[in-house]
Each structure stands twice: as C-alpha cells, then as structure tokens.
Amino acid sequence: xxxxxxxDYVPDTEMMDILQRAATACVAxxxxxxDNAEISLSFVTKEEIRSLNKMYRNIDRITDVLSFPLIExxxxxxxxxxxxxGDVVICLEKAREQAEEYGHSEEREIVYxxxxxxxxxxxxxxxxxxxxxxxxxxxxxxxxxxxxxRS
Numbered sequence: 001x002x003x004x005x006x007x008d009y010v011p012d013t014e015m016m017d018i019l020q021r022a023a024t025a026c027v028a029x030x031x032x033x034x035d036n037a038e039i040s041l042s043f044v045t046k047e048e049i050r051s052l053n054k055m056y057r058n059i060d061r062i063t064d065v066l067s068f069p070l071i072e073x074x075x076x077x078x079x080x081x082x083x084x085x086g087d088v089v090i091c092l093e094k095a096r097e098q099a100e101e102y103g104h105s106e107e108r109e110i111v112y113x114x115x116x117x118x119x120x121x122x123x124x125x126x127x128x129x130x131x132x133x134x135x136x137x138x139x140x141x142x143x144x145x146x147x148x149x150r151s
Contacts, residue, residue, distance in 0.1 A: 067120035
C-alpha cells in the first residue's frame with residue numbers, strides 16, 4: 001500500500017504508520033492485494049475543502065473529508081496489477097473541531113475520517129440505511145484492528 005501525500009502537509013512518522021496500516025487493512029478486508037494499491041492523501045484548510053465541495057459536489061459548505069474514487073469496477077482489477085484507488089482530502093481544522101466535540105483524540109478523528117474515505121474509494125456508501133450499516137461495520141472493523149474504537 002502506498003499513500004502519496006501532498007507537499008503542503010505531511011503527517012509525522014507515527015501518523016503515517018497508522019494511516020498506512022489503516023489503508024492496508026481496508027483493502028485487505030475486501031480481499032484485494034494491498035501491496036499493489038495506491039491512495040493520494042491531502043490535508044487542506046476549511047476554505048480549500050469548501051471550494052472542492054462546491055466544485056465537485058455542488059455543495060457550498062465546509063465538510064470534514066472528501067473522497068474521489070477512481071475505480072468503477074473492481075472485477076476488472078488483476079490482483080498482480082498496480083492500481084490507484086483514488087484521492088482522499090481531509091480538512092485538518094474540521095477534524096480538530098470534531099475530535100473536541102466528540103471527546104476523543106485528534107489522531108482518532110483523522111484516522112477515522114481516512115478509513116471512512118478509503119471505504120468510499122472501495123465502493124461503500126451510506127445513502128441508504130442498509131448501506132450505512134454495512135459501511136459502518138467495515139469502518140469499525142478497521143478501527144478495532146487499529147485499537148482506535150469509540151470510547
């Protein structure tokens with residue numbers, strides 16, 4: 001699993017390791033080969049994520065994370081081929097606010113947002129109640145593996 005970080009903000013080594021383990025677990029849980037996968041990750045300001053949200057989703061408001069999947073049909077991926085899952089964009093300011101609001105660490109919030117977004121890259125969605133439950137179970141499985149469960 002390769003995570004490509006933008007030059008604007010690169011997390012410290014400990015956070016990079018956790019994100020690496022999280023992405024690897026997400027992909028492996030889907031029965032895919034994590035060594036061949038790649039994800040682009042950027043950390044942005046509130047203004048930047050609002051602009052991206054408006055541009056790509058036509059929603060003019062700040063959000064915590066955006067996902068831009070690149071694979072439409074996972075059946076077409078050969079397990080030996082390298083593949084780019086897509087882009088993840090996290091608003092650090094929003095993550096910090098939410099960590100405080102939810103009463104857990106900033107690290108846990110950032111990792112959760114990343115796991116949530118990687119699940120989107122893997123085809124999960126939460127528009128319908130049934131889909132939301134399936135997605136939440138996948139997220140919680142990875143968060144438990146990372147020992148970052150909700151308290």
